[in-house]
Amino acid sequence: MFDVIPIARAQLIEHLPDGMIVFDSEARIVDINPAAAQIFGQPIAQLIGRTLATIAPEHHGWKQMFDAPHDIHTEIALSNGDAPREYDARLSLLYDEPRREVIGRLLILRDITARKRSEDALRASQDELTASLRREQQRRIVSETLREAATIISSTLEPRRVIGLLLDELQKVVAYHFVSVMLEHEGQLTRVVRRSERGDSYHPLTFAVNAYPLNAQVLSEKRPVVIPDVSVDERWKTSGETRVIRSLMNMPLLVQDRPIGVLTVGRADDIPYTDEDAAIVFAFASHVAVSLENARLADRTRQALIEVQDMVERLQRTQKRLVESEKLAALGKLVANVAHEINTPIGAIKASAGNILAALDETLRALPVVLRDIHPEQHALFISLITRALQEKQLLTTAEERRFRRALCQELEDADLAQADEMADMLVDMGIYAQIDEFLPLLRQDSQMALLRSAYTLAAQQHHSHNIISAVSRAMKVISALKTYAHLDMIGDMSAANIPDGIDIALTLYQNQLKQGIEVVKRYADIPLISGYPDDLVQVWTNLIHNAIQAMQGKGRLEIAVSQHQPPPSQEGSSPVESSTPIPLLGGTRGRSFVVVAITDSGPGIPDAIKDRIFEPFFTTKPAGEGSGLGLDISRKIIEKHQGKIEFDSKPGRTTFRVWLPVS
Numbered sequence: 001m002f003d004v005i006p007i008a009r010a011q012l013i014e015h016l017p018d019g020m021i022v023f024d025s026e027a028r029i030v031d032i033n034p035a036a037a038q039i040f041g042q043p044i045a046q047l048i049g050r051t052l053a054t055i056a057p058e059h060h061g062w063k064q065m066f067d068a069p070h071d072i073h074t075e076i077a078l079s080n081g082d083a084p085r086e087y088d089a090r091l092s093l094l095y096d097e098p099r100r101e102v103i104g105r106l107l108i109l110r111d112i113t114a115r116k117r118s119e120d121a122l123r124a125s126q127d128e129l130t131a132s133l134r135r136e137q138q139r140r141i142v143s144e145t146l147r148e149a150a151t152i153i154s155s156t157l158e159p160r161r162v163i164g165l166l167l168d169e170l171q172k173v174v175a176y177h178f179v180s181v182m183l184e185h186e187g188q189l190t191r192v193v194r195r196s197e198r199g200d201s202y203h204p205l206t207f208a209v210n211a212y213p214l215n216a217q218v219l220s221e222k223r224p225v226v227i228p229d230v231s232v233d234e235r236w237k238t239s240g241e242t243r244v245i246r247s248l249m250n251m252p253l254l255v256q257d258r259p260i261g262v263l264t265v266g267r268a269d270d271i272p273y274t275d276e277d278a279a280i281v282f283a284f285a286s287h288v289a290v291s292l293e294n295a296r297l298a299d300r301t302r303q304a305l306i307e308v309q310d311m312v313e314r315l316q317r318t319q320k321r322l323v324e325s326e327k328l329a330a331l332g333k334l335v336a337n338v339a340h341e342i343n344t345p346i347g348a349i350k351a352s353a354g355n356i357l358a359a360l361d362e363t364l365r366a367l368p369v370v371l372r373d374i375h376p377e378q379h380a381l382f383i384s385l386i387t388r389a390l391q392e393k394q395l396l397t398t399a400e401e402r403r404f405r406r407a408l409c410q411e412l413e414d415a416d417l418a419q420a421d422e423m424a425d426m427l428v429d430m431g432i433y434a435q436i437d438e439f440l441p442l443l444r445q446d447s448q449m450a451l452l453r454s455a456y457t458l459a460a461q462q463h464h465s466h467n468i469i470s471a472v473s474r475a476m477k478v479i480s481a482l483k484t485y486a487h488l489d490m491i492g493d494m495s496a497a498n499i500p501d502g503i504d505i506a507l508t509l510y511q512n513q514l515k516q517g518i519e520v521v522k523r524y525a526d527i528p529l530i531s532g533y534p535d536d537l538v539q540v541w542t543n544l545i546h547n548a549i550q551a552m553q554g555k556g557r558l559e560i561a562v563s564q565h566q567p568p569p570s571q572e573g574s575s576p577v578e579s580s581t582p583i584p585l586l587g588g589t590r591g592r593s594f595v596v597v598a599i600t601d602s603g604p605g606i607p608d609a610i611k612d613r614i615f616e617p618f619f620t621t622k623p624a625g626e627g628s629g630l631g632l633d634i635s636r637k638i639i640e641k642h643q644g645k646i647e648f649d650s651k652p653g654r655t656t657f658r659v660w661l662p663v664s
Contacts, residue, residue: 014033014034016033016035017035018035018108018109018110018111019032019033019035019036019037019038019039019087019107019108019109019110020032020033020035020036020106020107020108020109021033021036021052021106021107021109022094022104022105022106023066023104023105023106023107024103024104025102025103025104026051027051027052027053027062027066027105028049028050028051029047029048029049029050029051029052030048030049030104031048032044032047032048035109036107036109039078039080039087039109039111040055040056040078040080041080041081042055042080056078056079058077058078058079058084059076059077059078061074061076065089065091066091066105068091070093071090071091071092071093072089072090072091073088073089073090073091074089075087075088075089075112076089078109085111085113086111086112086113086115086116087109087110087111087112087113088109088110088112089107089108089109090107090108090110091105091106091107092105092106092107092108093105094106160193160202162291162292162295163181163192163193163288163291163292164193164200166284166287166288166291167179167193167195169284170265170280170281170284173280174265174273174277174280174281174284175267175271176265176266176267177196177197177245177266177267177268177269178195178196178245178264178265178266178267178268179193179194179195179196179263179264179265179266180193180194180195180263180264181193181253181261181262181263181288181292182215182261182262182263182264183253183260183261183292184209184219184259184260184261184262187208187209187210188206188207188208188209189206189207189208189209189211189212189215189261189262190204190205190206191204191205191206192204213235214235214236214248214250215250215262215264217235217250218250218251218252218259218262219252219259219262222252222254222257222259222387222391223252223387224249224250224251224252224278224281224282224383225248225249225250226248226249226250226273226275226278227247227248227249227273228247228272228273228274229246229247229272230245230246230247230248231246236248244268245266245267245268246266246267246268246269246270246272247266247267247271247272247273248264248265248266248273249264249265249266249273249277249278249281250262250263250264251263251264251265251278251281251282251284251285252285253285253288253289253292254285254286254289254390255289255290255293256390257390257391260289260292260293261289261292263281263284263285263288265281275379275380276379278379278380278383279379279380279382279383282383378441378442378445381438381439381441381442382442382451382455384438384439385432385439385442385451385455386455388430388431388432389430389431389432389455389456391431394431401428404428404433405424405425405428405433407433408424408427408428408433408436409421409424411436412424412443415440415443417440417443417444419449422449423443423449423452426452426453426456427452429456430455430456494531494532494533495531495532495533495534496529496530496531496534497529497530497531497532497533497534497537498529498534499527499530499537499562499595499597499661500524500527500562502534502537502538502541503522503541503560503562503597505538505541506538506541506542506545507520507545507560509542510542510545510546510549513549513554514549514558516554516555517554517555517556518549518552518554518555518556518557518558519556519557519558520558520560521557521558521559521560522560522561523559523560523561523562523563524561524562525561525562525563525564527562527563527564527595528564528595528663528664529664530595530642530661530662530663530664531664532642532661533638533641533642536638536641536642537638537642537661539634539635539638540635540638540639540646540659541597541599543631543632543634543635544599544635544657544659545558545599546631547631547632548599548600548601548603548655549601551601551603551604551655552601552602552603553603556601556602556603557601557602558599558600558601558602559598559599559600559601560597560598560599560600561596561597561598561600562595562596562597562598563595563596563598564593564594564595564596564663565593565594565596566592566593566594592662592663593662593663594644594660594661594662594663595660595661595662595663596658596659596660596661597658597659597661598656598657598658599656599657599658599659600654600655600656600657601654601655602653602654603653603655604652604653605650605651605652605653605654605655606648606650606655611650614632614648615632615633615636615646616633617630617633618630618633632646639659639660639661642661642662643662644659644660644661644662645659645660646658646659646660647660
């Protein structure tokens with residue numbers, strides 16, 4: 001259709017590196033050079049007379065280009081079976097000059113794939129550089145924020161202030177429109193703090209854990225729940241939540257791998273939360289849990305100290321009212337003993353709390369560096385490592401520990417990990433000695449030892465927290481015993497008395513003396529409650545145990561047996577047991593059963609010459625100033641008030657006092 005001078009065609013078309021195609025007015029190919037034919041991967045003869053829509057249908061813009069009444073300059077992607085390549089496309093109109101009528105089109109295709117790839121690589125490099133600078137700036141902010149969080153935790157134990165300040169710091173590094181802190185207790189969640197754009201609320205709100213499945217999942221699995229987009233997540237659609245939230249993170253508040261609550265963070269805009277955000281909030285959740293637990297323990301300690309002070313003051317007031325020298329002496333010894341028993345756990349609490357604060361300070365300083373040196377995709381592995389370390393550990397024997405260390409060390413060496421021996425030691429101490437394949441990418445980081453030490457230090461806080469809880473329990477046990485003893489002189493009504501509990505109260509009060517060298521053996525049968533005066537009975541057990549301790553001079557064996565018996569056949573108002581001074585059972589015994597308490601010591605025994613006198617008022621074998629001889633007399637009167645009896649038998653190396661108390 002078009003006349004082209006052969007020489008010009010050979011010079012301009014055949015050897016052009018760019019593809020050149022001539023179309024008629026119907027967009028059919030009438031001429032095409034070899035470069036263009038190569039683009040479409042077909043011989044020239046097969047292309048003549050066809051349209052590009054049939055040759056390269058993957059490009060959907062041909063019709064729009066050929067329908068345009070003007071020249072077109074654009075970029076298109078074409079493929080002949082290989083990977084798509086980018087082309088600069090220039091489509092020009094061809095005119096019949098005399099009539100200025102469009103008679104065809106000329107398309108020139110220039111391959112710009114290399115240039116586009118270079119541009120994409122440059123753009124990606126610039127984006128990575130920008131992102132790297134942004135991450136570095138974020139890490140610096142996180143580092144400063146975590147240091148500030150550590151300072152906050154160590155500066156105050158007032159929970160509302162601590163949580164408020166921690167949430168202020170969190171907002172510097174992770175944006176949120178809503179945040180709440182909820183504490184769990186006996187299947188209930190109580191929201192203690194709620195922060196939104198409308199301000200802070202400290203009004204408590206309690207609801208069942210199962211009312212919101214996401215909270216229940218976090219508490220049961222003890223793992224974070226992160227929902228980048230709630231609109232496409234089925235967990236949110238079935239959660240029962242009504243808040244206008246777009247992205248959500250629910251973090252467990254863990255103390256010794258025990259969930260105590262949930263930290264919820266949400267945002268309402270279109271920016272989703274990332275794994276890096278989750279790692280930061282997880283660290284803050286640990287701070288919140290530590291601050292709440294510290295505040296709780298501090299409050300319990302304060303209450304314990306207040307109660308101790310109150311008990312001591314009441315004991316001191318009681319001491320002034322006592323007229324029997326035996327009670328005065330016993331009271332003085334108890335106060336001194338209790339002071340020691342309280343000081344010991346308080347010292348343990350102080351030491352463990354100091355260890356926790358020191359370890360947190362060290363870890364919080366190292367944590368930003370660890371987070372900086374590991375890739376953001378591995379933050380989730382770091383969280384998983386800490387979670388595994390905080391789980392309850394199986395107790396291992398020394399031989400088992402050595403075997404696990406050797407096996408783990410060999411596994412790490414096979415994985416070409418440096419410092420495998422030291423890493424194996426820390427991992428076994430953390431309770432991680434199996435299924436470590438998921439952590440191998442983390443352990444191949446250049447900062448793997450700093451990372452492991454941070455996780456190891458966090459896991460070690462379980463031990464310190466356990467010491468605090470154990471010490472608080474010990475102090476509370478002594479305080480409970482003091483409460484009972486402080487009421488001994490008060491006149492009360494008869495009530496149900498638990499004999500073993502009363503004996504344990506007396507043992508607690510003398511724990512400091514008993515642990516110096518006396519072995520205590522308890523044999524408590526399953527017995528019913530009796531009707532009586534529980535506080536008066538505690539006075540009896542206190543007197544008898546005190547006498548036994550003095551008889552053994554602080555060294556020996558103390559046996560306490562509690563059982564239920566029928567009175568012996570010969571018993572109808574007198575003691576069947578061989579004793580120097582039998583004390584008769586009061587009231588009728590026929591058809592009644594008795595609780596029998598036997599307290600046996602391994603002391604030298606009671607001399608025969610004084611066996612008939614030990615229940616006499618003011619009779620004592622103790623040096624002047626150590627007793628008035630009223631302890632057994634008071635005990636006998638208390639037993640008689642309960643319609644019971646007290647008796648003893650003694651020989652060298654073994655003395656037993658038995659108390660018979662009728663069951664209601």
